[in-house]
Structure formats: C-alpha cells, structure tokens
Amino acid sequence: MKRVVILGAMLLMSLSLSAQTVGGGDKERAKPIRPVRTLGTVSVVDTLPTGNDDLNIVLFNDNTWRYVRLTEYIVDPAIFNDYWNTDITHAYRDVELNTLPESIAIQLVDSLQSYHYPYKGKLSSRYGMRRGRQHQGVDLPLKTGDPIYATFDGKVRYSSRAGDYGNLIVIRHNNGLETYYAHLSKRDVEVGDWVVAGQQIGEGGSTGRSTGPHLHFEVRYRGQSFDPERIVDFKTGELRNDDLLLKRRHFSIHAKFEQDFDDETEAARQAEAERKASAVQYHTIRSGDTLGAIAIKYGTTVNKLCSLNGIKSTTILQIGKKLRVR
Ligand SMILES: [Zn+2]
Numbered sequence: 001m002k003r004v005v006i007l008g009a010m011l012l013m014s015l016s017l018s019a020q021t022v023g024g025g026d027k028e029r030a031k032p033i034r035p036v037r038t039l040g041t042v043s044v045v046d047t048l049p050t051g052n053d054d055l056n057i058v059l060f061n062d063n064t065w066r067y068v069r070l071t072e073y074i075v076d077p078a079i080f081n082d083y084w085n086t087d088i089t090h091a092y093r094d095v096e097l098n099t100l101p102e103s104i105a106i107q108l109v110d111s112l113q114s115y116h117y118p119y120k121g122k123l124s125s126r127y128g129m130r131r132g133r134q135h136q137g138v139d140l141p142l143k144t145g146d147p148i149y150a151t152f153d154g155k156v157r158y159s160s161r162a163g164d165y166g167n168l169i170v171i172r173h174n175n176g177l178e179t180y181y182a183h184l185s186k187r188d189v190e191v192g193d194w195v196v197a198g199q200q201i202g203e204g205g206s207t208g209r210s211t212g213p214h215l216h217f218e219v220r221y222r223g224q225s226f227d228p229e230r231i232v233d234f235k236t237g238e239l240r241n242d243d244l245l246l247k248r249r250h251f252s253i254h255a256k257f258e259q260d261f262d263d264e265t266e267a268a269r270q271a272e273a274e275r276k277a278s279a280v281q282y283h284t285i286r287s288g289d290t291l292g293a294i295a296i297k298y299g300t301t302v303n304k305l306c307s308l309n310g311i312k313s314t315t316i317l318q319i320g321k322k323l324r325v326r
Pocket of ligand 1: 217
C-alpha cells in the first residue's frame with residue numbers, strides 16, 4: 001500500500017498537482033475529501049482510494065500521507081445527531097451535570113484520527129475564576145491573522161458572531177468533545193463543514209469582549225467546560241496523552257489541571273485500562289493486520305473474533321473497519 005501511495009504521489013507531482021484521478025477505470029477514481037485546505041505549512045495534494053469505501057488516503061505535498069475516514073462514515077452517529085443545534089453557542093445547555101457519569105474515558109486519537117494544536121504559545125490567562133467571572137477556557141496571545149487550526153477531526157457546529165466571544169467557531173469532534181475558538185478575525189469554515197485535525201479554520205483576532213488579539217480556546221464535554229490544559233501542553237503544542245479520563249469533578253471552574261498534575265499520568269493509565277476493560281472493545285483495521293495478529297494483540301483467539309463479528313477466518317479484512325475484539 002505504501003509503495004502505491006509513494007508512486008501515486010510522484011505521479012501527481014509530475015502532473016503539477018492538477019490530477020483529480022489516479023490510475024484508470026471509474027473504480028479507482030479518487031473522491032475528493034471536502035474541504036481540502038492548508039494544514040499548517042503542509043497542504044493536501046490529493047486523495048487516493050483504498051479499496052474500502054469508507055476510507056481514503058490523503059497525500060500531502062511533503063510526501064507524507066495519512067488515512068482519513070470518509071465523512072459520511074461515522075462511528076457513532078449519535079454524536080452528530082443528539083443536541084445538534086447550529087443556532088446557539090451552547091447546544092448541550094439542557095444537559096445537567098449530575099446526569100453525567102462519575103468518570104468518562106475518552107480515546108482522543110487513534111490510528112485514523114489525529115491531533116493538532118489550535119495555536120501554540122504561552123498562555124496569558126488560564127482556566128479558572130478571573131475578576132469574579134468564570135473564565136472557561138485559556139487565552140493565547142497572537143498576531144491578528146495568525147492561522148488557527150482544528151484540534152481533532154470533526155464537524156463545524158457553530159460559526160458566527162456570538163456576543164463576548166466575537167467571531168466564534170465550535171467544532172464537535174468524533175471523540176465526543178467540542179472545542180471553541182473565539183475572538184477570530186476571520187472564519188474559514190461554515191456550519192456543517194467536516195474538518196480534519198490541523199486544518200486551518202480561521203484567523204486569530206480581537207473581536208468580541210477582548211482587550212487585544214488572542215485566541216480564547218475552550219474544550220467541553222456535553223456542554224461542560226474543563227481545563228484545556230488537561231489535554232494540551234500549549235507551550236509545546238503537544239497532546240498530553242492519547243487517552244483522557246475525565247472525572248465529573250473536573251467540570252468545575254475551580255478544578256485546575258495543575259492541582260492534580262501528579263495524578264494525571266496515573267489517570268491516563270487508568271483511562272486506558274478502563275477502556276480496555278469495558279465490556280465491548282473494537283480494533284480499527286490497518287494495513288497489514290491479520291486476524292491471527294489481532295487475536296494475539298488482544299489476548300483472544302481467531303475463533304472468538306470470528307464469532308464476535310460473524311465472519312470466517314478466511315474473510316478479507318477491510319482497512320478502516322471496526323472489528324469487535326471483546
Ligand atoms: Zn479567554
């Protein structure tokens with residue numbers, strides 16, 4: 001697969017990046033992923049089919065590539081159906097905190113879904129109480145016009161002016177979280193647009209209640225804000241962990257990340273353990289996977305995998321499909 005991709009990339013380069021299709025026949029026609037835009041300094045060259053209708057390969061102009069799930073294919077459609085309101089900033093406002101579980105294990109990224117910082121830099125204001133008001137996100141000073149990126153893959157739920165927030169974009173992600181990007185000078189995406197992590201969604205600015213150009217960035221789970229520093233180290237721009245264990249007590253303006261910093265590594269480990277121990281577990285099939293190797297990885301047998309998924313040991317695995325392993 002990799003060789004095909006590299007060959008494809010070289011072919012595309014030699015065609016001065018204008019090719020819409022790779023290879024012959026209708027079957028191999030690459031479906032464009034929408035929207036394809038600049039991802040940082042790297043831009044999307046084209047998309048290639050994988051033989052799996054749910055999955056494409058996206059080629060970048062630095063010769064790297066990644067799998068991207070086609071937007072029509074959603075693992076959990078409830079995420080994009082329930083409380084999907086594009087007219088109000090807080091779509092989950094009727095969800096009561098006490099209806100949420102005591103702890104929530106979230107897999108932030110997996111083999112098909114990546115991460116990118118929204119903006120990288122020193123925080124000028126953190127999550128918490130500020131001059132008697134709740135500051136439900138973090139502030140990152142910037143220059144007006146600096147690019148702002150989508151943090152994870154997802155769908156734009158809100159893109160409009162919104163009072164104190166100024167120009168605001170809210171993205172609902174495949175992992176169930178929502179991220180808020182406020183005070184923007186420019187919005188590049190509209191409601192309903194599918195975005196991938198690292199895609200530029202707008203430009204930083206100082207619209208709304210703001211004393212100077214900065215990004216106000218929030219992360220919410222079912223409407224409840226929590227300290228964005230729980231997931232992002234803004235100094236390096238890096239994701240702290242692939243897994244996030246949210247506790248209900250984190251949904252408080254007084255629950256700062258640094259207060260339980262020592263617990264966090266342990267919490268991340270626990271999140272992974274809880275997810276793995278949960279009754280049902282899935283594996284996303286990648287290139288090169290075999291039933292035998294998957295069985296070993298998850299401490300099960302090929303026979304069990306077959307009966308769980310209603311397949312035969314000879315069934316051809318489709319890249320990107322979820323295989324139940326427990
Ligand atoms: Zn702020």
